[in-house]
Amino acid sequence: MQRFPSSLMSGYRNFMSGRYSAESERYRVLAETGQKPQTLVIACCDSRAAPETIFDAGPGELFVMRNVANMVPPYEPDGQYHATSAALEFAVQSLRVKDIVVMGHGRCGGIKAALDPDAEPLSPGDFIGKWMGLLKPAAEQIQSNDMLTASERQTALERVSIRNSLDNLRTFPCVKILEEKGKLQLHGAWFDISTGELWVMDAKSRDFIRPPLE
Amino acid sequence: MQRFPSSLMSGYRNFMSGRYSAESERYRVLAETGQKPQTLVIACCDSRAAPETIFDAGPGELFVMRNVANMVPPYEPDGQYHATSAALEFAVQSLRVKDIVVMGHGRCGGIKAALDPDAEPLSPGDFIGKWMGLLKPAAEQIQSNDMLTASERQTALERVSIRNSLDNLRTFPCVKILEEKGKLQLHGAWFDISTGELWVMDAKSRDFIRPPLE
Amino acid sequence: MQRFPSSLMSGYRNFMSGRYSAESERYRVLAETGQKPQTLVIACCDSRAAPETIFDAGPGELFVMRNVANMVPPYEPDGQYHATSAALEFAVQSLRVKDIVVMGHGRCGGIKAALDPDAEPLSPGDFIGKWMGLLKPAAEQIQSNDMLTASERQTALERVSIRNSLDNLRTFPCVKILEEKGKLQLHGAWFDISTGELWVMDAKSRDFIRPPLE
Amino acid sequence: MQRFPSSLMSGYRNFMSGRYSAESERYRVLAETGQKPQTLVIACCDSRAAPETIFDAGPGELFVMRNVANMVPPYEPDGQYHATSAALEFAVQSLRVKDIVVMGHGRCGGIKAALDPDAEPLSPGDFIGKWMGLLKPAAEQIQSNDMLTASERQTALERVSIRNSLDNLRTFPCVKILEEKGKLQLHGAWFDISTGELWVMDAKSRDFIRPPLE
Numbered sequence: 001m002q003r004f005p006s007s008l009m010s011g012y013r014n015f016m017s018g019r020y021s022a023e024s025e026r027y028r029v030l031a032e033t034g035q036k037p038q039t040l041v042i043a044c045c046d047s048r049a050a051p052e053t054i055f056d057a058g059p060g061e062l063f064v065m066r067n068v069a070n071m072v073p074p075y076e077p078d079g080q081y082h083a084t085s086a087a088l089e090f091a092v093q094s095l096r097v098k099d100i101v102v103m104g105h106g107r108c109g110g111i112k113a114a115l116d117p118d119a120e121p122l123s124p125g126d127f128i129g130k131w132m133g134l135l136k137p138a139a140e141q142i143q144s145n146d147m148l149t150a151s152e153r154q155t156a157l158e159r160v161s162i163r164n165s166l167d168n169l170r171t172f173p174c175v176k177i178l179e180e181k182g183k184l185q186l187h188g189a190w191f192d193i194s195t196g197e198l199w200v201m202d203a204k205s206r207d208f209i210r211p212p213l214e
Numbered sequence: 215m216q217r218f219p220s221s222l223m224s225g226y227r228n229f230m231s232g233r234y235s236a237e238s239e240r241y242r243v244l245a246e247t248g249q250k251p252q253t254l255v256i257a258c259c260d261s262r263a264a265p266e267t268i269f270d271a272g273p274g275e276l277f278v279m280r281n282v283a284n285m286v287p288p289y290e291p292d293g294q295y296h297a298t299s300a301a302l303e304f305a306v307q308s309l310r311v312k313d314i315v316v317m318g319h320g321r322c323g324g325i326k327a328a329l330d331p332d333a334e335p336l337s338p339g340d341f342i343g344k345w346m347g348l349l350k351p352a353a354e355q356i357q358s359n360d361m362l363t364a365s366e367r368q369t370a371l372e373r374v375s376i377r378n379s380l381d382n383l384r385t386f387p388c389v390k391i392l393e394e395k396g397k398l399q400l401h402g403a404w405f406d407i408s409t410g411e412l413w414v415m416d417a418k419s420r421d422f423i424r425p426p427l428e
Numbered sequence: 429m430q431r432f433p434s435s436l437m438s439g440y441r442n443f444m445s446g447r448y449s450a451e452s453e454r455y456r457v458l459a460e461t462g463q464k465p466q467t468l469v470i471a472c473c474d475s476r477a478a479p480e481t482i483f484d485a486g487p488g489e490l491f492v493m494r495n496v497a498n499m500v501p502p503y504e505p506d507g508q509y510h511a512t513s514a515a516l517e518f519a520v521q522s523l524r525v526k527d528i529v530v531m532g533h534g535r536c537g538g539i540k541a542a543l544d545p546d547a548e549p550l551s552p553g554d555f556i557g558k559w560m561g562l563l564k565p566a567a568e569q570i571q572s573n574d575m576l577t578a579s580e581r582q583t584a585l586e587r588v589s590i591r592n593s594l595d596n597l598r599t600f601p602c603v604k605i606l607e608e609k610g611k612l613q614l615h616g617a618w619f620d621i622s623t624g625e626l627w628v629m630d631a632k633s634r635d636f637i638r639p640p641l642e
Numbered sequence: 643m644q645r646f647p648s649s650l651m652s653g654y655r656n657f658m659s660g661r662y663s664a665e666s667e668r669y670r671v672l673a674e675t676g677q678k679p680q681t682l683v684i685a686c687c688d689s690r691a692a693p694e695t696i697f698d699a700g701p702g703e704l705f706v707m708r709n710v711a712n713m714v715p716p717y718e719p720d721g722q723y724h725a726t727s728a729a730l731e732f733a734v735q736s737l738r739v740k741d742i743v744v745m746g747h748g749r750c751g752g753i754k755a756a757l758d759p760d761a762e763p764l765s766p767g768d769f770i771g772k773w774m775g776l777l778k779p780a781a782e783q784i785q786s787n788d789m790l791t792a793s794e795r796q797t798a799l800e801r802v803s804i805r806n807s808l809d810n811l812r813t814f815p816c817v818k819i820l821e822e823k824g825k826l827q828l829h830g831a832w833f834d835i836s837t838g839e840l841w842v843m844d845a846k847s848r849d850f851i852r853p854p855l856e
Contacts, residue, residue: 002417004401004425005253005313011269012412013427019267020410030262031321031408037261039219045301047251048244048273050266053233055225059407063261066280067297068304077339083281083297086345087259090282090323093336099219107245109304122307123388125291131300174337187218193273194245196234198226203216211218213227352575359573361566361588365635370584374575421579430845432829432853433681433741439697440840441855447695448838458690459749459836465689467647473729475679476672476701480692481661483653487690487835494708495725496732505767511709511725514773515687518710518751521764527647535673537732550735551816553719559728602765615646621701622673624662626654631644639646641655 023059030060037063039099040091042084042165044070048193049105063091069110069158070102071134072165075172085172092174098184100175102165104158105191111157114139115150135161159208162188162201237273244274251277253313254305256298256379258284262407263319277305283324284316285348286379289386299386306388312398314389316379318372319405325371328353329364349375376402377420451487458488465491467527468519470512470593472498476621477533491519497538498530499562500593503600513600520602526612528603530593532586533619539585542567543578563589587636590616590629665701672702679705681741682733684726684807686712690835691747705733711752711803712744713776717813727814734816740826742817744807746800747833753799756781757792777803801850804830804843 020027040063041051051057051064065087072084091097113119114132121129132139138160142153166186169175178184188201190208199208234241254277255265265271265278279301286298305311318325327333328346335343346353352374356367380400383389392398402415404422413422448455468491469479479485479492493515500512519525541547542560549557560567566588570581594614597603606612616629618636627636662669682705683693693699693706707729714726733739755761756774763771774781780802784795808828811817820826830843832850841850 002399002401004403004414005315007275008253008269008271008315009425011271014270015268016410016427018270024410027262027410028408031406034321035261035323039222045277045279045305047249047275047277048241050264050271050273050276050278052264052266053273054229055222056228056232057222057225057264059262059264059267061221061261062264063259064264064280065259066278066301068301071297073295073297075339077341079344080294081287081345081348082295082341083285083287083345085339085341086324087280087282089336089339089341091259094323094327094342101219101222107248109249109308110300113308122303123386125289125299125303125386127291127296127299127303128308130293131295131297134295172337172339185216187216189218192245194242196230196238196241200218211223213230355573355575359569361569361591362584363633363635365633366584366587370576370580373580377575419577419579421577430827430829432831432842433743435703436681436697436699436743437853439699442698443696444838444855446698452838455690455838456836459834462749463689463751467650473705473707473733475677475703475705476669478692478694478699478701478704478706480694481701482657483650484656484660485650485653485692487692487695489649489689490692491687491689492692492708493687494706494729496729499725501723501725503767505769507772508722509715509724509773509776510769511713511715511773513767513769514752515708515710517764517767517769519687522751522755522770529647529650535676537677537736538728541736550731551814553717553727553731553814555719555724555727555731556736558721559723559725562723600765600767613644615644617646620673622670624658624666624669628646639651641658 027059035060035063035095037061037095037097039063039101040065040088040097041101041103042070042072043103044068044105044108044110046105046108049191051103054191054198063095063097068128068131069108069161070104070165071131071161072102072168073134074168088169088172089174092178092184099187100169100184101187101189102162103189103191104162106155106158106193108158111154111161115143115153115157117143135164138164159190162190163206241273249274249277249309251275251309251311253277253315254279254302254311255315255317256284256286257317258282258319258322258324260319260322263405265317268405268412277309277311282342282345283322283375284318284379285345285375286316286382287348288382302383302386303388306392306398313401314383314398315401315403316376317403317405318376320369320372320407322372325368325375329357329367329371331357349378352378373404373422376404376415455487463488463491463523465489465523465525467491467529468493468516468525469529469531470498470500471531472496472533472536472538474533474536477619479531482619482626491523491525496556496559497536497589498532498593499559499589500530500596501562502596516597516600517602520606520612527615528597528612529615529617530590531617531619532590534583534586534621536586539582539589543571543581543585545571563592566592587618590618591634669701677702677705677737679703679737679739681705681743682707682730682739683743683745684712684714685745686710686747686750686752688747688750691833693745696833696840705737705739710770710773711750712746712807713773713803714744714807714810715776716810730811730814731816734820734826741829742811742826743829743831744804745831745833746804748797748800748835750800753796753803757785757795757799759785777806780806801832804832805848
């Protein structure tokens with residue numbers, strides 16, 4: 001008979017005997033009063049870059065939307081299902097978050113696929129192909145640049161993807177208006193899985209720099 | 215000048231001095247060899263129900279897709295952008311995950327909105343309204359049952375949403391085929407934020423039961 | 429020749445050598461001075477859910493009325509025989525109980541019958557059919573919800589039946605008046621045969637929650 | 643705020659730490675496989691005469707119907723709500739019990755009321771008056787017998803009530819037929835609260851005698 005993954009069950013036991021038993025009161029209160037996160041994090045599904053881990057976040061702190069390559073499609077009020085736009089709308093309009101962080105990371109599989117000229121569809125639906133198509137113009141420009149090494153092209157597109165998501169966020173009227181009013185701030189960040197370094201985007205120059213840790 | 219959220223920066227410092235310094239070798243290896251997660255978790259964006267926290271998961275263990283109300287739309291190879299379908303395709307076809315867990319939770323804001331007959335669009339685009347529309351038939355049936363309390367209706371729809379996502383997962387040919395071949399298993403789980411209880415769906419009856427912790 | 433069930437006789441011998449011999453004085457006093465129970469329990473006939481067992485109650489503590497599915501019909505002063513109304517009247521007006529507990533339980537056969545669309549009368553008199561008819565409107569609403577599993581529908585109706593009995597209790601003038609005067613309290617409880625859990629109804633929300641055991 | 647009776651909660655804690663923890667497996671099995679009691683006990687609501695206590699019965703052993711003065715009304719297939727007939731039908735036709743025990747007891751308040759010529763209705767509905775009316779002819783005969791002491795009259799009517807219930811049980815076709823086929827046995831018993839004595843009715847003479855305990 002089918003069994004729930006044992007690794008998850010043992011992890012859950014650790015959670016119950018550890019974090020939950022230590023913070024049960026906090027969980028009870030969060031259940032009663034509801035969540036009031038200050039921050040929306042738009043991150044990648046990658047198993048090596050969980051926002052709660054990297055930002056050592058506790059329950060109630062981060063509202064987290066995760067898709068392949070931490071992307072935000074442009075504003076399209078077309079009546080279709082938009083997972084990303086729905087999460088964004090809920091975070092901004094209902095939860096009234098104060099900050100939105102788009103967090104990318106190194107060695108991103110989605111970005112790698114976007115840069116692979118010989119990439120085959122993974123399935124007849126080719127959903128990844130369509131999804132990464134959001135980065136097509138940028139990907140083609142970078143692909144064609146034979147001055148950069150493969151890994152430089154990869155890092156370049158990972159960061160372009162973050163800036164691209166930030167630009168698309170601003171195509172949502174509610175985001176644009178609240179940011180102009182100073183009630184909402186947008187941020188970019190890039191996590192290096194290998195070294196654990198966090199690179200933060202400078203709002204003005206849009207360069208990624210390593211902030212001092214102290 | 216705009217500053218990166220200080221709570222996130224201090225959390226990141228804890229990560230670097232704590233988990234990362236303890237597991238830096240593991241991160242380095244994961245960066246070199248790439249991720250090989252066994253499990254895809256489809257979860258909600260809720261700040262109180264992070265899969266990595268509840269399953270005490272380390273880097274590389276869980277490929278996590280998060281949207282409002284942990285939903286999976288039905289298979290629609292229509293050339294649109296599908297964040298969820300793309301993540302699913304990548305996890306199943308490229309990463310070859312062995313298990314998919316759809317994890318819902320109590321007090322879900324998206325589910326609450328779906329059950330609110332007087333819910334106003336949060337913005338002109340009404341992205342949440344459209345997104346939760348995936349549960350419309352179920353929501354209407356449950357809404358109309360005035361014998362149940364508000365919280366009983368909420369819990370019922372939260373669990374229906376999980377079963378609904380599992381059904382939709384099976385509309386994806388790659389999922390259906392691999393499950394039939396026994397190479398992929400689908401699971402449902404429901405997390406009670408207040409008590410920390412994890413309820414797991416029985417594959418046969420589709421009921422949610424609390425597995426023994428020993 | 430007909431013999432009294434031997435299992436009952438041997439159980440009675442245990443009672444005499446055990447509880448009775450230990451509490452004979454208490455029994456003698458209770459016989460002399462009469463019973464003064466504080467609580468009326470309205471429970472189901474089910475062999476797995478005896479109130480005295482679940483509440484570890486001694487002689488004189490609980491006045492117990494038991495019928496199928498722990499139901500209370502609405503106030504009907506029509507001169508017919510009303511087993512339930514008679515027991516209620518005696519407990520409230522003559523014994524002056526302070527609390528009334530309506531206790532339902534999981535896997536209730538009466539509730540199961542009420543939810544079975546193909547249920548045949550058990551006998552020409554169809555007494556169960558008529559009796560469970562007290563829940564007909566609720567049963568039909570819940571029956572029609574094909575989004576819920578069979579056991580979810582069962583649990584839902586078991587709890588609706590408790591709330592229904594509490595509502596009907598308040599159609600009895602003596603109950604209504606004494607409750608308003610604060611001299612009588614009504615409670616709902618649901619017992620899970622499998623896990624032994626007792627769920628208590630919150631008077632305000634009417635939800636069933638597990639009270640802390642400490 | 644309203645609280646569940648503390649005496650019941652502490653009793654429940656005893657149950658969980660005592661009987662349930664000792665018999666949890668039995669409870670789990672009884673929940674899975676359903677109840678299969680051999681015996682239906684028709685008893686009084688009296689707080690001093692709980693069948694499970696007197697027969698030291700465990701979970702799953704006794705299907706127990708309790709009303710005031712352990713009465714069974716005659717067979718009336720009239721479409722009204724009949725709590726007692728419904729429980730009887732369920733026990734005999736669905737659970738297929740092998741024995742039915744009608745258990746009365748001393749100092750029965752219902753019987754006392756039936757014998758009190760000056761008894762006032764307890765409420766405008768006079769449900770007890772109507773209910774005890776089932777014993778009116780017998781009560782009047784015994785009342786008028788001034789050769790008997792008050793307590794002799796009480797005991798006499800308590801036993802008449804048991805025989806009366808046994809007679810009425812046989813007006814139910816299903817009971818009559820199964821008894822004639824030897825598949826169902828009917829028994830009478832009377833419990834003396836003060837001495838703890840159990841008197842069993844002899845099927846032939848219908849006298850109540852004390853069976854040897856060895």
